[in-house]
Amino acid sequence: MKITSGLMNICATIIAFSFSLNVFAISPADIKKGEYLARVGDCVSCHTAPHGKDFAGGLPMLTPVGAIYTTNITPDPETGIGKYTESDFAKALRRGVAKDGHHLYPAMPYPSYAKVSDTDIHYLYLYFKHGVKPVRQANKASEIPWPLNYRFPLAIWNAFFLDKETYKPDPDKDANWNRGAYLVQGLGHCGACHTPRGLAFQEKGLTHESGKFLSGETLEGWSATNLRDDHNTGLGRWSESDIVVYLKSGANQHSSAFGTMTPVINNSTEGMTLEDLTGMSSYLKTIKGSDDKGQKPYKYDPSATLAQFKEPAKHPGAKLYQQYCAACHSQNGQGVAPYLSPLAGNPAVMDPDPSSLINVILNGSPQLKPQGVAAPYNMPKFRHILNDTEVAQLVTFMQKGWNHNLDATDAKQVAKIRKMPPSAH
Amino acid sequence: MSQGLIQGLTDKYIVANPPRRNFLKFAASVSATTAGGMVLSISMPALSQDKQTQSYDELEAGKNVLAPNAFIKIDTNGEVTMIMPKVEMGQGVYTSLPMLLAEELEVDVQTVKLEHAPPNDKLYGDAMLGAQVTGGSTSIRAMWDPLRQAGAVCRSLLVTAAAQKWKVDESTCQARSGVIYHEASGRKLGYGELVKVASALPVLTKVALKDPKDFKVIGTSAKRLDTPDKVNGLAKFGIDAHPDKVKFAVIATSPVFGGKLISVDDSRALKMPGVLQVVKVDNAVAVIGIHTWAAKRGLGALEIKWDEGKSTAVKTGDLIQDLRDASKKPGAVAKKEGNAASAFKKADKTLSVEYEQPFLAHATMEPMNCTVEVGASGCDIWVGTQIPTFAQGMAAKTLGIPVEKVRLHNFLIGGGFGRRLEFDGVVQAVKIAKQVKGPVKVIWTREEDIQHDMFRPYYFDRISAGLDAKGKPVSWSHRIVGSSVMARFAPPAVKNGVDPDAVEVSADPPYELPNLYVDYVRVEPRDVPTAFWRGVGPTRGTFVVESFIDELAALAKVDPVKYRLELLNKTPRLKNALQLAVSKSDWGKPLAKGKGRGVSVMHAFGSFLAMIVEITVNPQGEVKVDKVVCAVDCGLTVNPNTVLAQIEGGVIFGLSAVLYNEITIKNGRVEQTNFNDYRVMRINETPVFDIHLIKSAEAPGGIGEPGTAAIGAALANAVFSATGKRIRKLPIGNQLQA
Amino acid sequence: MATLNINGTTHQVDAPDDMPLLWVIRDIIGLTGTKFGCGIAQCGACTVHIDGQAARSCVLPISAIGDKKITTIEAVGETSAGKSIQKAWLDLEVMQCGYCQSGQIMSACSLLGQHPHPNDEQIDTAMAGNICRCGTYPRIRAAIKVAAKEGA
Numbered sequence A: 001m002k003i004t005s006g007l008m009n010i011c012a013t014i015i016a017f018s019f020s021l022n023v024f025a026i027s028p029a030d031i032k033k034g035e036y037l038a039r040v041g042d043c044v045s046c047h048t049a050p051h052g053k054d055f056a057g058g059l060p061m062l063t064p065v066g067a068i069y070t071t072n073i074t075p076d077p078e079t080g081i082g083k084y085t086e087s088d089f090a091k092a093l094r095r096g097v098a099k100d101g102h103h104l105y106p107a108m109p110y111p112s113y114a115k116v117s118d119t120d121i122h123y124l125y126l127y128f129k130h131g132v133k134p135v136r137q138a139n140k141a142s143e144i145p146w147p148l149n150y151r152f153p154l155a156i157w158n159a160f161f162l163d164k165e166t167y168k169p170d171p172d173k174d175a176n177w178n179r180g181a182y183l184v185q186g187l188g189h190c191g192a193c194h195t196p197r198g199l200a201f202q203e204k205g206l207t208h209e210s211g212k213f214l215s216g217e218t219l220e221g222w223s224a225t226n227l228r229d230d231h232n233t234g235l236g237r238w239s240e241s242d243i244v245v246y247l248k249s250g251a252n253q254h255s256s257a258f259g260t261m262t263p264v265i266n267n268s269t270e271g272m273t274l275e276d277l278t279g280m281s282s283y284l285k286t287i288k289g290s291d292d293k294g295q296k297p298y299k300y301d302p303s304a305t306l307a308q309f310k311e312p313a314k315h316p317g318a319k320l321y322q323q324y325c326a327a328c329h330s331q332n333g334q335g336v337a338p339y340l341s342p343l344a345g346n347p348a349v350m351d352p353d354p355s356s357l358i359n360v361i362l363n364g365s366p367q368l369k370p371q372g373v374a375a376p377y378n379m380p381k382f383r384h385i386l387n388d389t390e391v392a393q394l395v396t397f398m399q400k401g402w403n404h405n406l407d408a409t410d411a412k413q414v415a416k417i418r419k420m421p422p423s424a425h
Numbered sequence B: 001m002s003q004g005l006i007q008g009l010t011d012k013y014i015v016a017n018p019p020r021r022n023f024l025k026f027a028a029s030v031s032a033t034t035a036g037g038m039v040l041s042i043s044m045p046a047l048s049q050d051k052q053t054q055s056y057d058e059l060e061a062g063k064n065v066l067a068p069n070a071f072i073k074i075d076t077n078g079e080v081t082m083i084m085p086k087v088e089m090g091q092g093v094y095t096s097l098p099m100l101l102a103e104e105l106e107v108d109v110q111t112v113k114l115e116h117a118p119p120n121d122k123l124y125g126d127a128m129l130g131a132q133v134t135g136g137s138t139s140i141r142a143m144w145d146p147l148r149q150a151g152a153v154c155r156s157l158l159v160t161a162a163a164q165k166w167k168v169d170e171s172t173c174q175a176r177s178g179v180i181y182h183e184a185s186g187r188k189l190g191y192g193e194l195v196k197v198a199s200a201l202p203v204l205t206k207v208a209l210k211d212p213k214d215f216k217v218i219g220t221s222a223k224r225l226d227t228p229d230k231v232n233g234l235a236k237f238g239i240d241a242h243p244d245k246v247k248f249a250v251i252a253t254s255p256v257f258g259g260k261l262i263s264v265d266d267s268r269a270l271k272m273p274g275v276l277q278v279v280k281v282d283n284a285v286a287v288i289g290i291h292t293w294a295a296k297r298g299l300g301a302l303e304i305k306w307d308e309g310k311s312t313a314v315k316t317g318d319l320i321q322d323l324r325d326a327s328k329k330p331g332a333v334a335k336k337e338g339n340a341a342s343a344f345k346k347a348d349k350t351l352s353v354e355y356e357q358p359f360l361a362h363a364t365m366e367p368m369n370c371t372v373e374v375g376a377s378g379c380d381i382w383v384g385t386q387i388p389t390f391a392q393g394m395a396a397k398t399l400g401i402p403v404e405k406v407r408l409h410n411f412l413i414g415g416g417f418g419r420r421l422e423f424d425g426v427v428q429a430v431k432i433a434k435q436v437k438g439p440v441k442v443i444w445t446r447e448e449d450i451q452h453d454m455f456r457p458y459y460f461d462r463i464s465a466g467l468d469a470k471g472k473p474v475s476w477s478h479r480i481v482g483s484s485v486m487a488r489f490a491p492p493a494v495k496n497g498v499d500p501d502a503v504e505v506s507a508d509p510p511y512e513l514p515n516l517y518v519d520y521v522r523v524e525p526r527d528v529p530t531a532f533w534r535g536v537g538p539t540r541g542t543f544v545v546e547s548f549i550d551e552l553a554a555l556a557k558v559d560p561v562k563y564r565l566e567l568l569n570k571t572p573r574l575k576n577a578l579q580l581a582v583s584k585s586d587w588g589k590p591l592a593k594g595k596g597r598g599v600s601v602m603h604a605f606g607s608f609l610a611m612i613v614e615i616t617v618n619p620q621g622e623v624k625v626d627k628v629v630c631a632v633d634c635g636l637t638v639n640p641n642t643v644l645a646q647i648e649g650g651v652i653f654g655l656s657a658v659l660y661n662e663i664t665i666k667n668g669r670v671e672q673t674n675f676n677d678y679r680v681m682r683i684n685e686t687p688v689f690d691i692h693l694i695k696s697a698e699a700p701g702g703i704g705e706p707g708t709a710a711i712g713a714a715l716a717n718a719v720f721s722a723t724g725k726r727i728r729k730l731p732i733g734n735q736l737q738a
Numbered sequence C: 001m002a003t004l005n006i007n008g009t010t011h012q013v014d015a016p017d018d019m020p021l022l023w024v025i026r027d028i029i030g031l032t033g034t035k036f037g038c039g040i041a042q043c044g045a046c047t048v049h050i051d052g053q054a055a056r057s058c059v060l061p062i063s064a065i066g067d068k069k070i071t072t073i074e075a076v077g078e079t080s081a082g083k084s085i086q087k088a089w090l091d092l093e094v095m096q097c098g099y100c101q102s103g104q105i106m107s108a109c110s111l112l113g114q115h116p117h118p119n120d121e122q123i124d125t126a127m128a129g130n131i132c133r134c135g136t137y138p139r140i141r142a143a144i145k146v147a148a149k150e151g152a
């Protein structure tokens, strides 16, 4: 094997970490470890364009200030990260600073990756250097308008919002919990979607110590649900094993993954070890909620909803539901778990922000394919069939239905999401 | 459970030697074997079990059946069976054609049993189409004479037989409801009792036909023969074929047009319960399972690598640009009368516009499917097809075996609309079945069906006209740009570069147009396959011509009905239809806000139609079609109720397309997938119909397609009336949204 | 192994839990009157009755059926609503190709079971999930009304 300067670099790094490794033969096992970590980090979902080559970038990320295109992270020396040393790589991952010194937009979850250990960075580097096929594909400029495209303030941003510490285990908790916390906060970067962001697009909390951490956020027209243990809108009614089953297969007795969570399952969590998933669920279950901001704890009761089906003329939402939704999700809202998602009591339906519901009705969901096998049923899109008023009626029907008693949705909210491009994820 | 009239061919079909029959000849007198496989006998109420196990040869040898020609079989019980030269796709030919036969044969049409014909162009070819094809609204027109002749010849044999038995003059015998009467002596004999004698008689080739004024069956709304089995689930469509030990296949075809299969990782799929085998063909993968579900789940577990070829970046816009570019150069001249160009220069007012019509899928209710068994003795194909002989021939070619070794079993068709005029699905199924032991049923998912349809071409039209001071058109030039389906389907039909289908209606508008120039530019949409679609040329042509004439009326500031009437003198039947439609509609009455009324006329397929459509456009720009008034002159009407049904259905089919449908392409692949994004009109959107049939003694015209052809322009013109916006590009979609 | 009660007969079927009833009925039991049209509950061709209620069998995993009674088009004529719907369908010559009609009839029968005298709104609600590419809708509406009248 040719010893490249990159390898020499690894060599140096390794020696610095007093890590025992035969530098002259990069072991496939180590590359595999890196591959697993890349899977945990779900790098491929963002760094691959639709119908594009893996890791070659080009996926548009819709941020409030404009679209950003993800970059080529294959080891191509010209267009990718082929010339990155391990420390360049670490800097990009954990500090959001590219090799040429420019600052990455925080759509790249480097505030989370800052928690990743040096060892894991090393394996990841090996994988991206030696396990990924180089693809020559130039990066696309972002569509963020001036002056927001001026990246220098990102350094200041980092000074404010970037926690430069890697994950520190909590000695009061067991290894399982700590492993879970490390993954959820770090490589898993759950907070990148599920934690609310501030005005500066910063996540309002990077660990459970913050009351905002993982309390739900809307991104790209999807509302990533609350992952704290709120009874109605969070994971309060989910057991640890419910969470593991969900992450492994994309569906459980309460809900099915859809929208932007689908690639996370397909490319990441489905392939994680049971140990890691158990760790994550045990960690998540310890994050206290905020009692659903005063909502009454949900109790399933379909009677009022069922009555609506008898008088379709008076209940346009029920009529539409009957026509387009009931065959799979059933009149009683219970679906056929885990194949056809229940809607009654589903935290995604009980989310006070209807973005996800609107979005999944308009755009359907990508195909879940855990373990390489397409899930038997898939949510179709209805944007061509239902107008904004009808979608609003349907969403409202579900928000009120089966004793959910949530606020109604209006057609304007639907119109807004309809205009957004269906997520490229 | 009642036994079906047209029941499955699957469990109890007879495999016989090729039938010894010839067109309008006595079976007994012909000994040459005709090409074309086998006879399909369908289990029927009166056909007893033991007879079904007899082959035709046995039946005929024992003279237990009278079969004077390819269409009729009468057994000694008097049961009349008609061999159907056409296929039933809902258009009602399994009733209207037996009516033609029954009229002359003098039997009650309700007692006629039906069999699908085996593939045989010689016996069952359509004279208008030159082969055994169901399409182009020709069924009645092409079979009108042959079937009445067939019935009449058979009746005359039975009369002769009775006369011989009774030793009386033939002219004293009369045929009525399956019985020959000798009034003078009060004697009578049922047809069954005459079979043996009649089948020994020399057959006539031609006898005198009835005067239409004596018709007893033709012109009545006889009950359909195929429907009793359609209300109880017993009717068998191709997808219902279920040969013993059948396996099931679901396919994935290269999502990009022109793509090829590189490799497939089937390791996961093969581990799934019920998955038997993964089969590769050049541009597709099939998973074979113990049932469709296993196959489908297996397909979802494959990792397929495609060589997407050169079309991966193609999008609809590129294909439209191809057409637009080509439209700037002159094409092959389809019609030239007078001098349109110089008249244009001299005109008082002129108008030049462009029209576009999208790619369309057929989306038949029954998705594409084909069941095939390839074995040592040849190949069996179970499929509903509009082209049995082509399908058979292509299967033989694919396998490299003689055509006689391909036995094609035709079925009822769950919607054709042109899709089942193609054999792509048959050839693909044959290629799959060749690699599978025993019969395999290939079913296309709806997604496959829509994405790998052969599409109605995208058309780009440039049209311009000049009006004189009175507003009359003095110049008319029309250039049609698009794919030529004919050039692929029936190349000899394309003469001097003109595809006669693509320019139909456009090259012969019903109006008096003194200076007319029509040309055609053929542009193929790269790798996108194209095919006929309900209403073919007249659907595309009528939309443009009838929209444009409406534009001219507006330009001339003349009422669009009045404008048309003044120009329709050379087509009096159409003018008459228009006048009738207008008189039955509220034409001219004031319209409430958001309401509109549109008119169009159509002459093609030997029929004349006028339509007036009323619509409401809501503030969101959504169109609701309220009412369709239609006057129809399709010549002599065989079955009025069928005509009404075809108009209703044809209009609704057309409305789905005009309001919603387009196939768009992105990254070289079709974007639409299923009925959720290829929207089809539903019951709650259906307009009220008011259809008027014009009594006529003219030759019957086709009626399966005119409704579809006529509705587009009428609707677009109604949109103009309601909103002032001209629809020059279909579908209407969200063009009216603010 | 699942036990299904189809048209009054008990069937033991060897099928996975996620398998839609449609393919069990068609491919395993061999009753082909129930049709496949879309597979995503958007066309209605596969409609059957589960305890008398219309259901789309293409999205009905057999694990959800339990001991409920399944009726298909082949047996719906044994109910009084089925009989009158079938008769009205024939009297009014509703059908064209007929492929969608098993589903249309099953939906219509279920409608009459719930609303013996349905108004247009109720007809729309019950029937809008059933697509007919041949465009037989005007006759379907008329036939439902005839059947309702005759059933009265």
Ligand code: FES
Binding pocket: C035, C036, C037, C038, C039, C040, C041, C042, C043, C044, C045, C046, C047, C056, C057, C058, C059
């Ligand atoms: S096949 Fe079930 S609804 Fe279409």
Ligand code: FES
Binding pocket: B090, B365, B414, B415, C095, C096, C097, C098, C099, C100, C101, C131, C132, C133, C134, C135, C136
């Ligand atoms: S009758 Fe053909 S699809 Fe309905």
